[in-house]
Amino acid sequence: MKREELTLNRLFYNNRFVLFFSIILAIIIWLVVAIQYSPEVTRVIKDVPVKIDLSNSVKNFNLQIFGTKDFYVDITVVGKRYAVSTNQLSKDDFSVVAKTNYVDSSGKQTLQLDIKPKSQSSDYSITKESSDYIEIYFDVFKEGEYTLVPEISYPAKIVPDGYFKDVEVMSAKTVTISGPATEINKINKVFAKVKINKTLTSTKTLKADIVPLGEYGETLRYLTIDDGNDDVSITIPVYKLAELPTSVSFKNVPAYYLTKPLEYTTTPSKALFAVDETALESLSSLSLGTIDFSNIKSGINKFVIKSNTISDAKVMDKTKSFKISIDASGVSEIKFTFKQSNISIINTPDAYDVSPTGSGISSVTVVGPLSVLKTLSSDDILAEIDLKGKTLTNETSKAKARLYVNNHDDCWIYGNYNAGITVSVKQ
Numbered sequence: 212m213k214r215e216e217l218t219l220n221r222l223f224y225n226n227r228f229v230l231f232f233s234i235i236l237a238i239i240i241w242l243v244v245a246i247q248y249s250p251e252v253t254r255v256i257k258d259v260p261v262k263i264d265l266s267n268s269v270k271n272f273n274l275q276i277f278g279t280k281d282f283y284v285d286i287t288v289v290g291k292r293y294a295v296s297t298n299q300l301s302k303d304d305f306s307v308v309a310k311t312n313y314v315d316s317s318g319k320q321t322l323q324l325d326i327k328p329k330s331q332s333s334d335y336s337i338t339k340e341s342s343d344y345i346e347i348y349f350d351v352f353k354e355g356e357y358t359l360v361p362e363i364s365y366p367a368k369i370v371p372d373g374y375f376k377d378v379e380v381m382s383a384k385t386v387t388i389s390g391p392a393t394e395i396n397k398i399n400k401v402f403a404k405v406k407i408n409k410t411l412t413s414t415k416t417l418k419a420d421i422v423p424l425g426e427y428g429e430t431l432r433y434l435t436i437d438d439g440n441d442d443v444s445i446t447i448p449v450y451k452l453a454e455l456p457t458s459v460s461f462k463n464v465p466a467y468y469l470t471k472p473l474e475y476t477t478t479p480s481k482a483l484f485a486v487d488e489t490a491l492e493s494l495s496s497l498s499l500g501t502i503d504f505s506n507i508k509s510g511i512n513k514f515v516i517k518s519n520t521i522s523d524a525k526v527m528d529k530t531k532s533f534k535i536s537i538d539a540s541g542v543s544e545i546k547f548t549f550k551q552s553n554i555s556i557i558n559t560p561d562a563y564d565v566s567p568t569g570s571g572i573s574s575v576t577v578v579g580p581l582s583v584l585k586t587l588s589s590d591d592i593l594a595e596i597d598l599k600g601k602t603l604t605n606e607t608s609k610a611k612a613r614l615y616v617n618n619h620d621d622c623w624i625y626g627n628y629n630a631g632i633t634v635s636v637k638q
Contacts, residue, residue: 253338254295258283259302261324261345266312274314274349277391277433282309282345286326290335304329309345317350317393348433350391357401357423358385361445364406370449371410375485377448377525386421386443390434397425405445413488416446450485452527456496457482459516459535463504466620473507475537482533484524497524499533508625509544509578512537543581544625546574550589554612554630558599561637565598568608568631575614579622593617596630607634 261282284307288295306329309322323344326337361379370376381403388395403419421436421443457477461468477499484497499516506512514535518526554567575592577584594612601610610632614624 250292251289252292252295253287253289254300256286256288256300256302256305259286259305259307261307261309263309263322263347264311266310266314269311269314269349272315273351274317275352275391276347277350278348284324284326285341286337287339288335289338290332294332294334300335309347314349317391319346319348321346348391350393350433352389353392353395354387354389354437355395355398356385356387357398359383359403359419359421359443360400361419362402362404363445363447364404366407366410368410369407369447371412373452374412375450375452375525375527376411377450377485380446380448381419382441382444382446387437388423388434389437391432394431394433397429397431398423399426400424403443403445407447411447411449412451414446414448414450416444419443419445450525451488451491452483452485453491454481454483455486455494455524456480457533458496458498459514460498460501461504462501463623465504465623468504468621473537473539475535478534478536479530482526482530483528485527486524490523497521499535502535502537504623505625505627507537507539507578507623508576509539509542512539539578541580542578543584544576544578545584545587546576547587547589547592549573549575549592549594549614551630553590553592554594554596556596556598556632558597560598560601560603563603564635564637565603566633567596568633572612572628572630575628576625577616577622578625579616579619583619583622587616587619587622591617591619592624594628594630596632603634605634605636607632 261284263276263280263282286302286305286307288300293299306325306327308325310325311320311322314320314322321344324340324342326340326343328337359381361381363379386401388398388401400423402422402424404422405417405419407415407417419442423431423434423436425431457480459475459477461472464472482497486494486497499521502514506514514537516533516535518531518533549572551567551569551572556565556567559565572594577587577592592614593616594614596610596612598610608631609629612628612630614628616622616624
């Protein structure tokens with residue numbers, strides 16, 4: 212025993228040991244004082260999330276939450292400094308639950324909040340909450356399709372003199388709207404709204420705001436607009452007014468007539484048109500439409516093009532239609548018996564076998580210079596059937612054929628023809 216006392220006494224005469232022992236003892240005393248006699252402080256824990264506990268009654272009534280779904284509260288706590296420090300206490304240490312067991316109908320509901328720490332502690336207490344309730348809108352989900360009504364706000368003068376504004380065009384005619392049934396049932400009209408703030412001299416396309424309104428113009432809540440992942444837009448067509456000579460275009464033109472076109476006249480020869488201003492710069496005349504050479508026979512050919520069918524411009528005067536006279540009096544026509552063996556079929560779908568049959572074209576009319584027609588034979592008349600993009604079945608018995616005169620670029624086939632075909636599925 213004396214030996215142990217001597218050893219302990221020697222340690223206390225060791226300066227290093229005394230220094231180390233003093234530090235440890237000071238730390239222990241500081242911890243005891245900090246824990247036992249630490250002053251109480253107040254701290255606010257911000258943005259503690261609220262969990263909405265959906266009860267069976269809500270689910271059984273098919274009720275859903277509309278509007279705001281994420282709620283937060285601030286919690287004020289008082290306690291020992293060490294217990295409420297940021298290192299010791301965070302928003303994850305609290306449970307805030309909104310109970311819905313009394314919700315049994317549509318409408319705005321007030322839900323009381325159950326706020327408590329996840330683990331009990333005697334070192335701090337909750338003294339205040341920023342709110343002890345939340346308000347949530349419950350309703351049954353509903354959706355419907357509605358016709359869009361354009362509403363465009365214009366300045367006093369939308370286009371200057373010498374220009375024309377045509378009827379607006381919407382990118383979509385309808386839109387799907389979903390949301391709470393109570394609000395959906397109030398929808399009276401759905402507007403596609405745009406606003407123009409300046410005078411226009413060219414066509415303008417604007418994104419539209421989709422605004423559902425009730426019978427008395429009231430704004431409706433909690434609605435979702437489904438526009439098919441594309442914004443609904445409204446195009447305001449604006450054109451320049453110009454008086455232009457009239458003309459026609461041709462297609463399936465034999466090579467000879469590309470450089471020596473048939474003569475024709477249009478009546479009236481001029482008209483007032485509304486034309487896209489950028490296109491107007493390159494126009495010497497306005498094409499009323501396209502005439503296929505297969506519709507031109509020998510002699511004088513008469514055609515009528517109605518004003519409302521012209522695609523490249525809008526007729527702005529009183530002209531209702533245009534008369535076209537094409538002079539093909541310098542050529543003749545002869546009928547030829549068509550040989551079915553001269554039919555070729557291209558772009559046949561992989562799943563089918565297709566072959567020409569012995570019926571479908573009885574005779575064809577060939578137009579051209581008489582001296583050339585007298586040298587032709589049935590072997591010079593060829594036909595091509597293009598099945599690209601065509602839907603075939605075993606019952607398909609005819610197909611449109613393009614007929615042409617082989618190796619004679621000053622002759623063409625008059626009329627439209629179908630050729631007989633046989634279709635079978637490949638085995």
